[in-house]
Amino acid sequence: MAEYVVNGGHRLNGCIDIQGAKNSALPILAAAILCKDQVVLHNCPNLSDVTTSVKILRYLGCTVCCEGSTVVIDSKGMYRCDIPTELMREMRSSIVFLGAILGRFRQAQMSLPGGCEIGPRPIDLHLSSLRQMGVEIDENHGLLDCKIPGALQSADITLSFPSVGATENIMLAAVCSRGVTTITNAAREPEISDLADFLNSCGAKITGAGETTIYIEGVRTLGGTQHIIIPDRIVTSTYMACTAVCGGKLFLKGALQSHSGSVNSVFEQCGCLVDYMPEGIYISSNKNLKKARLVRTMPYPGFPTDAQAPVMAMCCFADGTSVFVENMFESRYKHVDELCRMGAAIYVHDKVAVVEGSRKLYGTTVSAQDLRGGAALVVAALGAEGTTYIKGINHIDRGYENLEVLLSDVGADIKRI
Numbered sequence: 001m002a003e004y005v006v007n008g009g010h011r012l013n014g015c016i017d018i019q020g021a022k023n024s025a026l027p028i029l030a031a032a033i034l035c036k037d038q039v040v041l042h043n044c045p046n047l048s049d050v051t052t053s054v055k056i057l058r059y060l061g062c063t064v065c066c067e068g069s070t071v072v073i074d075s076k077g078m079y080r081c082d083i084p085t086e087l088m089r090e091m092r093s094s095i096v097f098l099g100a101i102l103g104r105f106r107q108a109q110m111s112l113p114g115g116c117e118i119g120p121r122p123i124d125l126h127l128s129s130l131r132q133m134g135v136e137i138d139e140n141h142g143l144l145d146c147k148i149p150g151a152l153q154s155a156d157i158t159l160s161f162p163s164v165g166a167t168e169n170i171m172l173a174a175v176c177s178r179g180v181t182t183i184t185n186a187a188r189e190p191e192i193s194d195l196a197d198f199l200n201s202c203g204a205k206i207t208g209a210g211e212t213t214i215y216i217e218g219v220r221t222l223g224g225t226q227h228i229i230i231p232d233r234i235v236t237s238t239y240m241a242c243t244a245v246c247g248g249k250l251f252l253k254g255a256l257q258s259h260s261g262s263v264n265s266v267f268e269q270c271g272c273l274v275d276y277m278p279e280g281i282y283i284s285s286n287k288n289l290k291k292a293r294l295v296r297t298m299p300y301p302g303f304p305t306d307a308q309a310p311v312m313a314m315c316c317f318a319d320g321t322s323v324f325v326e327n328m329f330e331s332r333y334k335h336v337d338e339l340c341r342m343g344a345a346i347y348v349h350d351k352v353a354v355v356e357g358s359r360k361l362y363g364t365t366v367s368a369q370d371l372r373g374g375a376a377l378v379v380a381a382l383g384a385e386g387t388t389y390i391k392g393i394n395h396i397d398r399g400y401e402n403l404e405v406l407l408s409d410v411g412a413d414i415k416r417i
């Protein structure tokens with residue numbers, strides 16, 4: 001298995017192009033099966049989760065061509081409506097194919113998804129919403145057998161929680177249904193708006209994406225399109241955290257201020273200089289970091305749970321005590337033990353983590369337990385004294401494209417072996 005070897009203490013200077021958003025690319029790749037013509041996606045990140053999505057598309061009978069950051073999908077030859085268990089278990093987001101396959105074939109068979117073990121992420125909201133649209137779902141020993149007797153119907157759906165995945169699945173199922181489907185208490189993330197923009201460019205009629213209520217007027221068919229996937233706001237936050245602990249100046253090309261205001265304000269609170277330009281975000285740090293008073297993860301536009309771990313690693317180097325409250329997932333502090341192995345002082349009780357900063361961290365051998373926790377270990381290793389060996393970087397590969405290459409190009413001493 002590959003691992004990272006990181007020698008800390010090197011300043012970062014230069015420019016990094018921000019990759020396309022993983023959490024946008026995956027539902028859009030699934031949405032491509034609803035289109036009757038060729039779909040061309042630009043700025044699609046080269047990630048293991050994207051590779052899994054491409055495998056699923058090809059298994060279903062689609063033709064997929066990948067060249068650099070461009071992916072071309074032709075679903076005219078699609079002939080299957082099932083996904084094998086081994087592909088479903090490779091990533092959590094595979095469940096988003098459910099709404100798309102139902103929209104295409106009116107039936108679907110798949111197992112429950114896999115992905116990072118960060119606590120319960122039940123898909124009951126997905127299933128209850130689809131049932132409101134007339135889908136009959138038989139759950140048996142982790143397998144889902146779904147069928148629609150007759151036509152898929154519109155519905156007025158109110159989510160008990162603004163789930164991103166449930167919102168996406170409803171949108172994908174409803175876009176070619178009859179009538180108008182409304183989603184109340186919908187997720188508002190930029191990735192939801194990007195999915196809606198993609199579908200609308202194919203001929204869908206979706207309004208309200210990015211707001212609390214989304215309206216989907218069903219259409220008969222969707223055509224082809226070209227679409228540029230938005231930049232990844234979590235990757236942006238990770239590179240900002242790397243700069244904060246290393247010191248230096250970094251320009252994050254393509255990053256959007258409008259997508260990450262709640263995170264950027266924490267960096268400013270900690271003493272980093274953050275400037276916004278039409279072409280991207282500029283961050284500089286002198287390493288004299290201040291504490292983050294309170295970081296509370298919330299649905300968008302609140303602080304994203306995916307940025308919690310990298311920012312916590314940054315706060316290990318800050319002067320004072322920072323407090324984190326994780327409201328989204330029960331087991332999203334798995335990186336804490338590994339950070340403490342490096343010398344961090346972090347105390348966890350239930351949803352709250354208290355970080356006593358202004359300590360030196362030291363290189364040792366640590367292991368990534370999940371995607372964002374792995375990114376946190378990279379942040380910590382870059383700021384630590386000595387050499388850190390990070391195992392389990394297959395988790396990091398799920399969400400970060402060429403991480404070690406891009407960091408090396410701006411001055412970090414990090415290698416994949």
